[in-house]
Amino acid sequence: MAPTLSKKHLIPFELWYEDFAPGYPTIRISNDHASATIALHGAHLIDFIPRDQEPVIFTSHDALFTEGKAVRGGIPVCWPWFNAHPSDSTMPSHGFARNRFWQLVESRSTEEFTEIILQLDTQSVDIWKFDTTLTLTIKVGKSLSLELKTTNNGSTPVTIGGALHSYFYISDIQQITLTGLEKTTYLDTVVGEEKIQVGPIRFDSEVDSVYLKSDQPVEIHDPGFQRTILIEKSGSLSTVIWNPWTEKSQKLADLGDDEFHNFVCVEAANALEDVYILAPAAEHCLTTTISSIPTSA
Numbered sequence: 001m002a003p004t005l006s007k008k009h010l011i012p013f014e015l016w017y018e019d020f021a022p023g024y025p026t027i028r029i030s031n032d033h034a035s036a037t038i039a040l041h042g043a044h045l046i047d048f049i050p051r052d053q054e055p056v057i058f059t060s061h062d063a064l065f066t067e068g069k070a071v072r073g074g075i076p077v078c079w080p081w082f083n084a085h086p087s088d089s090t091m092p093s094h095g096f097a098r099n100r101f102w103q104l105v106e107s108r109s110t111e112e113f114t115e116i117i118l119q120l121d122t123q124s125v126d127i128w129k130f131d132t133t134l135t136l137t138i139k140v141g142k143s144l145s146l147e148l149k150t151t152n153n154g155s156t157p158v159t160i161g162g163a164l165h166s167y168f169y170i171s172d173i174q175q176i177t178l179t180g181l182e183k184t185t186y187l188d189t190v191v192g193e194e195k196i197q198v199g200p201i202r203f204d205s206e207v208d209s210v211y212l213k214s215d216q217p218v219e220i221h222d223p224g225f226q227r228t229i230l231i232e233k234s235g236s237l238s239t240v241i242w243n244p245w246t247e248k249s250q251k252l253a254d255l256g257d258d259e260f261h262n263f264v265c266v267e268a269a270n271a272l273e274d275v276y277i278l279a280p281a282a283e284h285c286l287t288t289t290i291s292s293i294p295t296s297a
């Protein structure tokens with residue numbers, strides 16, 4: 001059920017609510033630096049557009065805005081596991097945080113950014129037996145930053161994985177290059193082999209790779225949009241790079257057949273072995289900061 005929208009968090013001319021679809025409220029933010037839309041469902045950031053620039057984040061034209069379904073695109077919050085559940089195939093892919101309504105619990109305006117804090121009530125989730133607090137802090141300014149914080153309030157350890165599964169809007173998948181992951185070992189899940197990255201990443205077929213032991217920033221060089229997108233992160237030692245290419249795109253009902261040309265996912269992840277076992281009272285923060293830097297023609 002859609003959450004109640006408290007008026008006390010609104011900021012005149014800067015933060016307001018807008019229904020994207022019936023029963024699907026979003027938070028709209030607009031300030032001197034950028035604009036952004038965040039759905040209460042999944043705390044899912046849907047767009048981020050720095051002033052005088054192309055959108056930085058991709059969302060599919062065929063995305064569904066409905067309860068229980070994650071939006072194709074934006075920044076899905078994958079939590080408390082990444083991809084398939086490690087032992088139970090009946091559990092939802094990428095966890096449950098992206099498929100439920102969150103609450104807006106705080107907002108703040110500064111000269112540099114607008115900040116919101118969203119919280120998910122994990123106590124009411126029937127498939128989750130742990131006592132945790134999950135908050136997502138989003139800052140919309142010149143850069144976009146997200147901090148996903150898990151606190152273990154219970155008396156037993158909790159294992160946490162997940163990702164800030166960012167979809168980036170690009171001019172053409174065959175023209176971009178990704179740097180920052182050179183010489184890093186990765187699991188190429190398309191062929192099921194471990195490899196070492198040689199040089200920048202280029203795309204000419206499906207890519208679904210988990211870069212291991214990687215905490216370094218990644219840059220998307222996009223000559224078509226004359227910009228570089230810098231993706232920094234912390235609390236993450238795995239980076240997932242994904243583009244479904246032709247066949248897989250056709251199988252995804254909420255993605256247009258040709259839209260793969262215009263996005264690449266670079267995900268600040270806690271995937272495979274990179275999970276955190278939180279002792280009682282312990283916290284884990286997964287963060288990402290995204291900046292779009294214009295390059296000269």
Ligand SMILES: O=P(O)(O)OC[C@H]1O[C@H](O)[C@H](O)[C@@H](O)[C@@H]1O
Nearest residue numbers: 083093094208209240241242265
């Ligand atoms: O379709 P979804 O559940 O949103 O997952 C979309 C993709 O997410 C990640 O990038 C995984 O590495 C992919 O294997 C998966 O296909």
